[in-house]
Amino acid sequence: MSADLSRLYAEHLATLRARADIALERGGFAHLVVPSGTAHYQVFDDRDYPYAVNPHFKAWLPITQAPGSWLVYTPGERPQLIFLQPHDYWHVVPEAPSGEWVEHFDIRIIRNAEDAKQHLPRNAARCAILGEAQSALGQYGAFAPNNPQPVLDYLHYHRAFKTPYEIAMMREATRVGVRGHRAAERAFRSGASEFGIHLAYCQAARQDANDLPYNNIIALNEHGAVLHYTDRDRMAPRQARSFLIDAGGSHRGYACDITRTYAADPGGEFQAMIDAVDAAQLGMCAQVRAGTDYKRIHLDAHLALARILLDFELIHVAPDVAVETGVSSAFFPHGIGHGIGLQVHDVAGFAASDSGGSIAKPDGHPYLRLTRVLEPGMVVTIEPGIYFIDMLLEALKNKGLGPSVNWDRVAQFKPYGGIRIEDDVVCTEGDAVNLTREGFAVGFT
Template sequence: MLSSMQSIESLYCDHIYQLQSRYDRLLDEQGYDGLLIHAGSTQSYYLDDNHRPFKTNPHLLAWAPLTHHPECCLLIRPGYAPRLFYYNPTDFWYKPAGAPDGFWTKYFDIEIMDKPDQVSRGLEGNKNIAFFGERADLAEKWGLTDINPKPLLSALHWYRACKTDYEVECLRRANDIAAKGHLLAERTFRNGASEFEIQMAYLSATRQRESELPYGNIVALNENASVLHYQYYQCLKPDLCHSFLIDAGAAYNGYASDVTRTYCQDIEMLGKDDSGARNLDLHESVFSALIDALDSAQQRLIGSIKPGQSFIKLHQQMCLDIGAILQQHKLVNASAEAQLHQGILRAFFPHGLGHLLGLQVHDVGGLQADANGTPALAPDDYPFLRLTRTLETGMVFTIEPGIYLIDSLLAELKAGSAASAVNWSMVDSLRPFGGIRIEDNIHLTASGCENLTRNSLAALGKV
């Protein structure tokens, strides 16, 4: 793993060279003289003058780590250095971006502007320029008519799936930051904290504000862990806190990590109810065993991944592995194959195995069949799968199996023809625990997998 800024700069130099070569080739193939990428603008809430958190256009972030820089524009023309129109206004309401600084600046022809419209001066004499961004009104104002052309977007999304060495290093560092947050979050949970207190501990450890995180953290205690994208942080802790699921990432130079862990409270920490008797008796040990079994199955699957495999088939294999766990732990009295055929597994594992990861948490290009943008949609049996491609060296993706006790899906299962195969007494006893998800970030190499997440946790002493 690299550590010095000098070493990441050397990776960045090669990254820029690869980007320039890719963009030059695609612009030439598709008949453009250039491409203007707009970072985006700050936007206010409806009927309000407060701004929404700003997120930079990922197509610009691929070139430069301008994570807090609205209105910047990047002009890319084959045969020329990329030209950055850097917005740095004179302002007393908000702190301006300041002069561009950092290892990346020497790779650009930089023009500092104090008004966004000054971009138009830099476009004079340039014809046939495509535009990427959400501000179609600005593009039209500047005389650009080919706005977000789908063929060019599709090609760039396709190739973005395979990361450069610089991008992989940024993803490593994003995992390093998230690992610190996950360790403190676990300790805070075991000390009996509320969801809100755990979230504050995570932010403190990562030193990233909520608006800087790549996505809203999921910090779920007890039955809240059954909500796949649980979005609240309850300030009051429950009377009995016995399970905890945290899905939380971090960002480095615009690149995201996406990590999930699930924990069961130590039995001796759970306390007793008013009568001195444990209401949940042995169910904590069953839930803890399910966590261990899912963790082991996830690691086995990761150990088997190689370039050239179908991600759809990996998902199918994980479904069978989860079915075997449900049978082994007596939640279902049918084989894994029978569970898959009867639709039982969809109630316990309703989402996809993973997704591409990079500048966006659910990175683009996962549902394409080729660089032309031909759709490769998820199969009907796995409608929420976000990655259907054949895996290639250089891809970074998540592997995130789960086992959940979701009331609405279980009710549908109980009303169906396969209800008799389910041990409803066991299922009901585990509902207060919510669910389990284990998620790692994987970099696929020619020889197998580099587990970015577990390497980061191991560096901090977490097995």
């Protein structure tokens, strides 16, 4: 770590300790205990699924590959890391903790997972243990996650407010993602298959499925109409018309989430529509300001996208009518975005307060993932889209809304699948900070 990053990390740790103090007091607990998580094995097999570290663990530590380890925090004391470093010749053993961050922890090295019990607080009933059921020590061990709701409510709510250290980590994750996106576009332009584009992305990002924050969406042509398309054809299509890529990167446990859409013909109508969505998306990003209701950004996005649909003669009705009748939702069926940080879809998107409760989604918009009012420190994605999805368009006909749509124009655009543009945006006291655009503006290697 650089001196500046060491300072940011120390300040971040102080923030986590202060939050934990209040959360434990609210729950009536004396200790915060966080297992890193364990391997999950496939049924009737000895093959494990990719390991995913507990987000509450990596919030404290820049460690993402340490299954069987534990974090213990007691107010007023230095946090303790119980680090599993097994004797093992079948797998790579995690390296011993190192770096400037270790000075902030009391570190205990154990060789067997069960040995953690000798270092954990003796009275498990006084511990708030946050994690998955599989992290229990022993089949009926006392140290099984209890995930007390008052503690989770407080910690999850405040996790929306990123520290300067966390913003720095997300900037580094963006560097990873931008490298991959640039390589993926080059591969698309050279005629690669979806699978080939995916490999080019991973090579440039220097991350694979075990490192990336989510499964890459690499969609050519009509596949862009499948919102979570991950099949990746091994053969290139006879004619590549369009390319939608939704892919991120990770750095020290933090994620970026970036989506771009490209047309094979830079002078065609589909490219013109991409440009229109891109311009509208930048306007939505500018709405990320303190005091703005995120639901408002979502509803405004529907109006902006409906205007584009009208401009491109895809609908016959005014934008406000398209939104009110649900026509716009057939072309833009998902939410405008979500919180992001330690997880791609970060927690507490609907939290009314740090004591619980939830904020409802707008009627008719079931897939919105965030309903809170934006405040400084929050990081959100902004990802409007226009898609040509058969089942949703057919549903419009079944509702009697077929006359609202220009079906001839829809048929012209269906072979392109869809458009999505997504950036990660920081809410500040002033103008929004767009980490993604900032990343593409810099030449990363």
